[in-house]
Amino acid sequence: MIAALRYGVRRVFDVAERGLDRLAGPALNPLAQLGALGFFLFWIVAVSGIYLFMLFDTGVENAYASVEWYSTRHAWHAGVMRSFHRYASDMMVVVMALHLLREFSRDRYRGARWFSWLTGVPVIWFLYMSGITGYWLVWDQLAQYVATTSTELLDWLPIFGEPIARNFLAPSSLSNRFFTLLVFLHIAVPLVLLFMLWIHIQRITRPKVNPPRTLAALMMLALFAVSVAKPALSQGPADLARVPSPVGLDWFYLPLYPLADAAPGALWGLLAAATVMLAAMPWLPPLRRMRPATVDLPHCNGCGRCVEDCPYDALQLVPRSDDLPYALEVAVDTDKCVSCGICTGSCPSSTPFRSVGPLVTGIDLPDLTFASQRERVHELAKVSDHKVSDQSPRLLVIGCQHGAAGTRTDDTLSLPCVAMAPPSLIDYALSRGFADGVVVAGCAESACYNRLGVEWMQQRIAGERDPYLRSRVPRERILSVWASPTEGARLDRELAAFKERLATMTESQSPAEAPAIREAAS
């Protein structure tokens, strides 16, 4: 059932993401930047909050009066900042919810990824606490409703002495000091939230905490436009002698408050169950994955390329433990390794051209070795030779299991990430005549399952990242297709078109050694 739900949500995301890819390109796709946008919105909320705090006056009467003063008399700057503060906070909830759903739909929360998921659960709580304490400060009718309902909800738990809700029993029961406490809470809780966000990204390398500048600028512009069109306003002064009803609720932060009115115990039960379920999800059921990467010391010189490329901070350079004349060697943190194989693709030992002895590389996946990759290339070449009697171009598809090529089994070298294949494998397939063209079919550019695999592979092919694809490799015989699982038809079309292009290429452009090596493979 979870798998079906995951698939359904993924379809929805895929449709939206590919649409945004077409509109603005993968780099500016906001759905591919949800984590970074969350951080960006946090900073908007923090800066606007500091600005508003300078103009805010604590106190039963003063709080509302000061907010009204700057919202009306200084609407052009403080009023806009207030709207920034409110709407960016709301957007944080939206972005957080989308981020959670997206990671769930891509099954990126189980196995070694449990840490990021689990540490995201308190982030939800602290975000809500930050927002809810902020609403109290305005001390308008919404603040009164939030304050009384929140305290009634807290009083349901048998942990407080005097019921906190008694602070809001009547106008005379509220003191100015209460607002001082609220200000402290509204500063302290977001700081804890920031700390939790920092923990949340600890087990990934190169976390995206800043969106591209263009996207950030557009976001600010959109925020400004909405702030001017619909400024955030107060809902009349609080009056504890009256019940604030009706009251305009912020449905992003307060969607469960009506339930708190009716059945606080049920709401606590719901929150506890949801929290436990979310926290337990990485193990429901546990992910079955390949064994983590292993290092073969005789083939590792401690160059550190795999450490540089690992998206999960699972590799470290440590002092050498054998007698080889190198200072360092690579160590794998098996708890963090997701078995993506990107390290194999980045290892300079991963060269299929080696002909002496067994093909062993410096770092490899025991369940999908580099040697087996080369074997698979040979197998596919044989299959192509048998199938193709009309001399139509033969393709080697290096496909990511999580992209559009994930379901292709017959003609594909299927890998957990296309970046597991070193560029030398492309060179090998073309120069030795195992294929007339190589297709690198990875995830959609903005939705790489292993975070950085698409980017690394693009840079390797472009000669911008070590290990480079050698310049002698004819680029016109390489096709990169970045497509999600829902884009199988596009992949098929691009493969067909590529074959046609290959067929029209002159003999001089074809791999020189092809006939000889084709025999070698058979």
Add this chain to the structure above:
Amino acid sequence: MSMPVSVPRLAGLFVVLAAVMAFAAIFSDAPAYRQIPPGTGVIKFSFNHSADRAKECRRRTPEELAKLPPNMRRPVECPRGRRGIVAELTIDEKTVFSGEIPPSGFAKDGPSQIYRRFVVKVGSHTVTARLRDTPRTEGFDHERTEAVTVVPGQSLALDFRPEHGGFVWR
């Protein structure tokens, strides 16, 4: 890899972002929620009050005092535990709350606390509050009956303040 994006496409992305932002702005204060139905108000019944001790204080005998360390020889021993408070609230002769409110704290030595909210229709109501905080087993030590007129959306609070003579409207 990132490529330059044309202005129309950037404009399109801006429209998408503004639409999402507008969605956030709209639902940040709408639709309105009604906590109580129209034509009603609220009466809150709440107090934070300690009842008498569960056991009476008693004088220690000279023998008992002699057994104690010199610095702890208080002549009167008062067990810290408190009684529960029996309270009752009737609105228009209908009992909306009746029960014993236990003392708070692990040692049962804290005040008894209650906070209840009752939605009532607008108009005149006769409210009677009763409270027993002494060892007596029947009847009440404090009682107040009053006719109150509730206007729409009003919030009335009935508290117990012994220093003000018992039940007070706030």
